[in-house]
Amino acid sequence: MLEFYTEYWPDYWDGTLVTLRLVVISFTLACIIGVIIAGFRVSPVPPLRSFASGYVALFRNMPLLVVFFLAFFGVGDLGFVFGPFPTAAVALGMYTGAYMAEVIRSGINSVSSGQAEAGRAIGLGFIPLLREIVIPQAVRTVIAPIGNLFIANFKNTAVALTISVFELTYISRKLINETARTWLSLLGAAIIYTVILLFAGWVFRTLEDRYAIKR
Amino acid sequence: MSSVLIEELGPRGKARVRVATIISILVGIVLLALVVWKLGTAGQLTWAKWEPFTVWANLEFLLGGLVNTIKAALAAMVFSIIIGFFFALGRLSRNAVVRGLCVAYVEFFRSIPLLLAIFMGFFGLLAAGLDVGAFTSLVVALVAYNSAVLSEIFRAGIKSLDKGQTEAAQAIGMRYWPMMRIVILPQAVRRMVPAIVAQLATLSKDVSLGFVIGYEEVVRRGQGFPGFSDAGNFQAYVVVGVVYFILVWMLARLARYLELRQRTSSIGTGAAAIDGAGLEDIAALSEEADAAEVEAAAARGEDPDRVVDSQTRARGAAEEQGTKLNEARKGDRDRRRGRD
Numbered sequence: 001m002l003e004f005y006t007e008y009w010p011d012y013w014d015g016t017l018v019t020l021r022l023v024v025i026s027f028t029l030a031c032i033i034g035v036i037i038a039g040f041r042v043s044p045v046p047p048l049r050s051f052a053s054g055y056v057a058l059f060r061n062m063p064l065l066v067v068f069f070l071a072f073f074g075v076g077d078l079g080f081v082f083g084p085f086p087t088a089a090v091a092l093g094m095y096t097g098a099y100m101a102e103v104i105r106s107g108i109n110s111v112s113s114g115q116a117e118a119g120r121a122i123g124l125g126f127i128p129l130l131r132e133i134v135i136p137q138a139v140r141t142v143i144a145p146i147g148n149l150f151i152a153n154f155k156n157t158a159v160a161l162t163i164s165v166f167e168l169t170y171i172s173r174k175l176i177n178e179t180a181r182t183w184l185s186l187l188g189a190a191i192i193y194t195v196i197l198l199f200a201g202w203v204f205r206t207l208e209d210r211y212a213i214k215r
Numbered sequence: 216m217s218s219v220l221i222e223e224l225g226p227r228g229k230a231r232v233r234v235a236t237i238i239s240i241l242v243g244i245v246l247l248a249l250v251v252w253k254l255g256t257a258g259q260l261t262w263a264k265w266e267p268f269t270v271w272a273n274l275e276f277l278l279g280g281l282v283n284t285i286k287a288a289l290a291a292m293v294f295s296i297i298i299g300f301f302f303a304l305g306r307l308s309r310n311a312v313v314r315g316l317c318v319a320y321v322e323f324f325r326s327i328p329l330l331l332a333i334f335m336g337f338f339g340l341l342a343a344g345l346d347v348g349a350f351t352s353l354v355v356a357l358v359a360y361n362s363a364v365l366s367e368i369f370r371a372g373i374k375s376l377d378k379g380q381t382e383a384a385q386a387i388g389m390r391y392w393p394m395m396r397i398v399i400l401p402q403a404v405r406r407m408v409p410a411i412v413a414q415l416a417t418l419s420k421d422v423s424l425g426f427v428i429g430y431e432e433v434v435r436r437g438q439g440f441p442g443f444s445d446a447g448n449f450q451a452y453v454v455v456g457v458v459y460f461i462l463v464w465m466l467a468r469l470a471r472y473l474e475l476r477q478r479t480s481s482i483g484t485g486a487a488a489i490d491g492a493g494l495e496d497i498a499a500l501s502e503e504a505d506a507a508e509v510e511a512a513a514a515r516g517e518d519p520d521r522v523v524d525s526q527t528r529a530r531g532a533a534e535e536q537g538t539k540l541n542e543a544r545k546g547d548r549d550r551r552r553g554r555d
Contacts, residue, residue, distance in 0.1 A: 042220055042221070043221075044221050044224065044228075044232050045232055045235045045236050045239055046236060047236055047239040047240050047243060048235075048239050051239075051243065057464070058460070060463075060467070061420075061459070061460045061463040061464045061467060062420070062456050062459055062460055062463070063420040063421070063422075063423035063424075063434070063459050063463075064420075064423075065423045065424060065426060065434055066423060066434060066452060066455055066456045066459055067456075069434065069448070069452045069455075070449075070452045070453070070456060073448035073449070073452065074448050074449040074452045074453070075449075076448065077257065077259065077447050077448050077449040078253060078254065078257045078259065078449065079253075079257050108220065116220065116222075117222070120222065126220075129220075130220070134220065151326070155326075155327070155328040155329070156328070157328070158328030158329070158330040158331060159328075159330060159424065161330065161427075162426070162427060169328055169330050169331050169334070172331065172334070173334060173338075176334075176338050182338045182339055182341070182342035183335075183339055183342060183343075186331060186334055186335050186338070186339060189327075189331055190323070190327045190331055190335075193326055193327045193328065193331065194322070194323060194326045194327060197326035198322065198326055201326075
């Protein structure tokens with residue numbers, strides 16, 4: 001059993017690196033999209049608000065697989081051909097971004113409006129108000145949901161194998177074909193996922209314990 | 216406009232919003248025109264490419280995929296609820312071995328991708344000599360994965376009940392199962408119904424992953440339907456997306472409706488109470504219900520701020536429950552350490 005893992009460790013390692021790269025890029029993108037869409041969603045301009053809620057509804061109600069296929073094959077048919085990895089990173093970023101926008105919006109709304117009113121009463125402008133009052137309080141309530149999103153995003157990278165990104169789950173699938181040792185191949189990937197995600201969960205719980213508002 | 220960031224606008228602010236509205240509408244029209252133009256020049260808007268979707272035989276084939284999706288989702292849901300329920304009780308058990316096994320199961324299936332679980336259900340069972348077919352494999356994988364998720368929802372639902380409920384039941388001499396059946400579960404289940412429906416919506420999205428093992432759900436059928444070669448990737452996936460969107464959207468609406476009804480019947484705060492389970496769709500559900508309540512209040516001519524206040528209080532209560540759950544988790548850990 002151990003020989004299996006020592007022999008195929010390089011494959012797993014390559015897969016893990018691809019998965020990690022995909023996670024970092026897509027999650028960064030998701031954060032950027034999330035902030036923009038959440039900003040649109042709380043803005044006083046009606047068309048921006050409807051655009052944002054349309055975006056969120058669209059990505060929340062469509063399976064990730066369909067998003068990937070539309071982005072890869074569908075957009076490819078329009079004459080924009082990108083490689084599997086960039087497509088996967090952008091599609092996953094846009095998908096997680098819709099959830100991220102909801103998390104950020106709920107974080108902003110969780111700050112009591114009295115706080116902002118008090119800020120305005122002492123003459124803070126929009127940006128100082130955000131920086132000094134709203135964001136420090138909002139961040140604390142969104143740590144836990146962002147942690148959950150990160151974990152969900154990490155697990156969703158596996159779907160990228162459908163457009164032939166050679167990430168961790170793809171590797172275990174490939175090893176099944178090559179070695180015919182099904183359970184060993186699958187468990188190798190499962191253990192790597194479990195170790196990384198339990199660690200990530202621990203990190204976010206620690207952050208939450210440290211920064212979350214104690215009531 | 217009820218947002219913490221923006222106060223009632225004055226005349227200058229209103230003028231600025233008007234300008235921004237016009238500009239954003241213009242930008243939107245230009246972008247839309249660009250997309251349509253690009254689609255047109257790429258030849259994606261010709262009738263020939265969309266015509267296959269007006270042929271009844273093709274549509275019937277696609278809708279057959281929808282039936283398969285719903286079948287797998289329902290089967291998986293029923294079994295995951297039953298199994299998830301036992302794992303929740305197991306995790307709350309006083310027996311350390313039972314608790315440990317349940318924790319291991321739940322944490323394992325919560326931290327692997329669903330696709331890996333699907334491969335286990337298909338190739339793994341095949342390697343074990345069980346050739347059960349795509350449907351059973353998919354359902355087994357979905358059940359393994361979702362029973363772990365649901366068991367956390369159940370656990371949070373049970374934990375969110377007041378401790379006095381258990382104590383009262385014990386005080387009048389109820390044993391474990393009667394107490395569960397008569398006192399705890401009826402209350403916990405009612406609280407959890409919206410979250411369960413929301414999970415059903417997520418689950419029906421996840422059925423699409425059955426694609427990788429050849430299960431004939433909508434995506435697979437969208438690739439293999441008779442008119443596929445006349446249409447194209449773009450058209451097929453747009454139609455598949457629309458089919459899934461309608462299904463999931465309806466389930467999400469149902470979850471939201473249940474959540475709202477739950478709140479007005481004032482038996483706790485529904486999904487908000489089990490936020491601790493940490494499921495993005497469910498958290499979003501309680502958010503949406505918040506917004507819908509405020510809108511409804513404004514429509515009735517009431518003061519929306521009062522609704523927001525009561526929601527903040529409810530959320531405070533829910534967070535308290537979440538904190539209790541976390542404390543319980545810590546308690547579990549400490550007790551385990553104490554025993555070692």
